[in-house]
Amino acid sequence: MSETASTSAKTPVDFWFDPLCPWAWMTSRWVLEVEKVRDIEVRWHIMSLAVLNEDKLDQLPEEYRDMLATKAWKPVRVVTAAWQKHGADVLGPLYTALGTRFHNNGEGPTTEAITAALADAGLPADLIDYADQEDFEFDAELRASHKEGIEKVGQEVGTPVIAVPGPDGEQIAFFGPVVTPAPKGDDAARLWDGTLAVASVPGFYEIKRTRTKGPDFSNL
Numbered sequence: 001m002s003e004t005a006s007t008s009a010k011t012p013v014d015f016w017f018d019p020l021c022p023w024a025w026m027t028s029r030w031v032l033e034v035e036k037v038r039d040i041e042v043r044w045h046i047m048s049l050a051v052l053n054e055d056k057l058d059q060l061p062e063e064y065r066d067m068l069a070t071k072a073w074k075p076v077r078v079v080t081a082a083w084q085k086h087g088a089d090v091l092g093p094l095y096t097a098l099g100t101r102f103h104n105n106g107e108g109p110t111t112e113a114i115t116a117a118l119a120d121a122g123l124p125a126d127l128i129d130y131a132d133q134e135d136f137e138f139d140a141e142l143r144a145s146h147k148e149g150i151e152k153v154g155q156e157v158g159t160p161v162i163a164v165p166g167p168d169g170e171q172i173a174f175f176g177p178v179v180t181p182a183p184k185g186d187d188a189a190r191l192w193d194g195t196l197a198v199a200s201v202p203g204f205y206e207i208k209r210t211r212t213k214g215p216d217f218s219n220l
Contacts, residue, residue: 010041014171016149016161017095018049019075020109022215024160025099026182029220031162033188040164044091046083047146047159048076071109074131075102078114080142081130082123090123097121104217149173164196172199181216 015031017024031042050072057065075098082090097117098109107113115128130136149161152173163173174195183191198204 010039011165013040013042014045014149014163015042016045016047016145016159018047018072018159019079019095019098019102020049020072021159022103022217023178023180025103026180026215026217027160027162027177028095028099029182030177030179030188030191033182033184034192037185037189038192042092044088044095045145045149046076046080046091046142047149047161048072048142049158050076051143051146052150052155052158074111075109075114076142077130077133077136077138078118078127080136080138080145081127082118082121084138084141085127086123090121094118094121094123100220103215104220164199166200172196174199178211180213181219184219 013031013034015028017028019025031040034040035042050068053060053064053068057068060068079091079094079098082094094117097120098114100120101107101113101117102109107116111128111131114131115125118125118127130138136142149163150157152163152171153161153175157175161173161175163171166172177191177195179191182188198207
């Protein structure tokens with residue numbers, strides 16, 4: 001089988017992320033593990049916690065409001081600008097570079113960390129200029145990508161959003177799964193298969209349990 005035919009046979013998995021979210025980061029590392037053991041191909045898309053929450057800031061705790069105002073816009077603007085100027089293929093490598101610095105290395109979403117991540121991903125350093133561009137050049141594209149993802153699951157959830165083809169060809173979309181640490185190998189495959197199984201049942205909406213700890217980055 002040719003490389004082209006093999007690639008086309010893979011199941012597309014659309015994944016919406018905000019680079020700031022540690023839980024989306026954990027899920028993204030899991031889905032990349034799934035890519036090793038199942039015939040899937042991850043396609044990355046941008047969503048934004050800042051956009052998601054901008055109309056309900058008065059309902060949020062002050063600490064979360066401050067985080068959205070001071071940290072959420074910069075990385076998502078830079079990622080959107082990279083996508084618009086250099087194509088969708090840069091999203092995966094840039095997300096990995098950003099997440100490694102923000103979450104694994106504990107650098108946080110600073111200007112320095114974003115600049116270093118651009119270098120790690122082989123992208124032009126001047127993309128950092130978009131971080132503080134309040135009249136953001138690609139705001140419409142960012143919001144369109146966010147809307148596409150969030151409308152698949154509803155406004156009451158966040159990031160990540162995952163969408164896959166269902167048995168009838170229509171997309172099945174879900175929030176999460178929220179998991180820590182990110183499963184690998186057979187565990188990654190088992191969680192994937194189970195998630196698809198429950199998501200494919202007509203009328204299924206939610207399973208949830210109490211979260212007892214924060215994300216564990218130690219095995220990433």
